[in-house]
Amino acid sequence: xxxxxxxxxERAAHLGPERRRPQVLxxxxxxxxxxxxxxxxxxxxxxxxxxxxxxxYACFRDRAALIEALVEREGERLxxxxxxxxxxxxxxxxxAVFVRGYRxxxxxxxDCPDAWRLLFxxxxxxxxxxxxxxxxxxxxxxATRWLRPALTAWWDVAELDRKLPALVxxxxxxxxxxxxxxxxxxxxxxxxxxxxxxxxxxxxxxSAA
Amino acid sequence: xxxxxxxxxERAAHLGPERRRPQVLxxxxxxxxxxxxxxxxxxxxxxxxxxxxxxxYACFRDRAALIEALVEREGERLxxxxxxxxxxxxxxxxxAVFVRGYRxxxxxxxDCPDAWRLLFxxxxxxxxxxxxxxxxxxxxxxATRWLRPALTAWWDVAELDRKLPALVxxxxxxxxxxxxxxxxxxxxxxxxxxxxxxxxxxxxxxSAA
DNA sequence: CGACGTTACTACAGCAATGTAGGAATTTCC
DNA sequence: GGAAATTCCTACATTGCTGTAGTAACGTCG
Numbered sequence: 001x002x003x004x005x006x007x008x009x010e011r012a013a014h015l016g017p018e019r020r021r022p023q024v025l026x027x028x029x030x031x032x033x034x035x036x037x038x039x040x041x042x043x044x045x046x047x048x049x050x051x052x053x054x055x056x057y058a059c060f061r062d063r064a065a066l067i068e069a070l071v072e073r074e075g076e077r078l079x080x081x082x083x084x085x086x087x088x089x090x091x092x093x094x095x096a097v098f099v100r101g102y103r104x105x106x107x108x109x110x111d112c113p114d115a116w117r118l119l120f121x122x123x124x125x126x127x128x129x130x131x132x133x134x135x136x137x138x139x140x141x142x143a144t145r146w147l148r149p150a151l152t153a154w155w156d157v158a159e160l161d162r163k164l165p166a167l168v169x170x171x172x173x174x175x176x177x178x179x180x181x182x183x184x185x186x187x188x189x190x191x192x193x194x195x196x197x198x199x200x201x202x203x204x205x206x207s208a209a
Numbered sequence: 210x211x212x213x214x215x216x217x218x219e220r221a222a223h224l225g226p227e228r229r230r231p232q233v234l235x236x237x238x239x240x241x242x243x244x245x246x247x248x249x250x251x252x253x254x255x256x257x258x259x260x261x262x263x264x265x266y267a268c269f270r271d272r273a274a275l276i277e278a279l280v281e282r283e284g285e286r287l288x289x290x291x292x293x294x295x296x297x298x299x300x301x302x303x304x305a306v307f308v309r310g311y312r313x314x315x316x317x318x319x320d321c322p323d324a325w326r327l328l329f330x331x332x333x334x335x336x337x338x339x340x341x342x343x344x345x346x347x348x349x350x351x352a353t354r355w356l357r358p359a360l361t362a363w364w365d366v367a368e369l370d371r372k373l374p375a376l377v378x379x380x381x382x383x384x385x386x387x388x389x390x391x392x393x394x395x396x397x398x399x400x401x402x403x404x405x406x407x408x409x410x411x412x413x414x415x416s417a418a
Numbered sequence: 419c420g421a422c423g424t425t426a427c428t429a430c431a432g433c434a435a436t437g438t439a440g441g442a443a444t445t446t447c448c
Numbered sequence: 449g450g451a452a453a454t455t456c457c458t459a460c461a462t463t464g465c466t467g468t469a470g471t472a473a474c475g476t477c478g
Contacts, residue, residue, distance in 0.1 A: 123332025
């Protein structure tokens with residue numbers, strides 16, 4: 001099938017693979033967020049970009065490579081920001097630290113909500129499934145590294161090693177919940193208030209671990 | 210393409226659509242849980258069942274109808290059990306109620322983990338997307354109905370109406386986290402212990418809402 | 419045992435997406 | 449201005465899945 005029956009469209013600019021690649025990823029991200037990773041077909045990306053499919057193939061070997069590159073780019077962007085957020089949350093008063101942490105985290109999500117949606121609220125496609133898992137694992141790993149010393153220092157949690165996986169699971173999920181609250185009802189809450197609510201609540205929760 | 214090049218397989222039993230239908234749903238569920246809803250193709254279901262595709266089409270009008278029926282069946286199973294679990298969690302002592310609630314909930318998940326996985330940790334397929342949303346909404350709705358009176362009666366939470374969506378989000382996520390802990394690391398925790406941990410923690414969290 | 423209704427199988431047509439080859443337009447460089 | 453390189457487009461072959469038509473096996477009832 002031709003891309004356009006008798007194209008009305010202007011011939012696309014002569015950018016070349018190097019300069020085209022980021023545009024392709026942007027179009028793919030928009031599609032993935034709006035309609036799920038399954039909707040990221042070469043054809044759909046090309047259409048969205050006002051370009052024909054071979055142009056996309058010039059940027060990425062095949063569909064799998066495109067998805068992987070997308071997950072990698074967004075994962076790195078998110079991870080870098082989230083790490084900075086975690087590192088910014090230090091201090092002596094647990095509740096204050098938790099609140100700062102959730103606030104910083106929510107600022108990150110508010111800053112690049114699509115990266116978050118891609119990695120945490122869409123389907124892990126058979127294509128970049130490994131990349132998805134990897135990106136999420138890295139996040140969980142960093143969460144663990146932040147959580148463990150906090151829990152030992154402040155509350156001396158018993159049997160921490162055994163509980164830790166479950167606690168990390170809860171922590172990650174609370175972050176997802178906070179992010180969803182922000183992303184799905186953007187009018188109701190500012191990051192500051194929402195961060196305070198979640199920080200206060202989850203601080204209490206972990207103090208009872 | 211023929212279903213088998215020159216079928217070695219025995220001819221399948223003469224069951225007829227009525228008796229075949231539940232088998233088809235079982236096969237579809239196994240596929241969806243193992244490889245995502247996207248992997249639920251008519252052909253894959255038929256193969257998994259040792260049957261040819263037209264047999265599946267005799268049970269369900271098309272792929273969409275199959276997915277919808279699957280989500281509906283599993284959603285109802287889960288909902289009925291989860292409702293019973295919530296209703297079993299009543300009393301005067303908040304922490305005890307929370308613990309009973311999470312325990313009962315985890316028992317439900319342990320009882321039909323695949324139903325849970327299908328609805329909450331797989332991709333909402335473009336096919337039954339509405340059914341997915343609906344099933345999840347019903348669960349959230351029931352959570353809200355349980356949470357609201359508890360929060361007013363025990364802790365007289367300020368601005369409850371405004372906070373409630375965020376609190377429900379957190380509550381649902383905590384349930385997902387608990388379920389994941391159970392399903393992904395089935396050796397580490399029994400439902401009783403895990404329910405107590407989560408119940409204690411989340412009770413504290415909500416008391417600080 | 420023989421005819422009829424039910425069930426499953428084989429084979430086909432259609433569609434949508436993948437990935438590729440060769441030709442046309444544009445830019446660059448002399 | 450003209451050749452060469454780059455980039456994009458049209459067109460095709462292939463694959464995988466959907467949904468359907470016609471045929472062969474099975475079971476049941478007279």
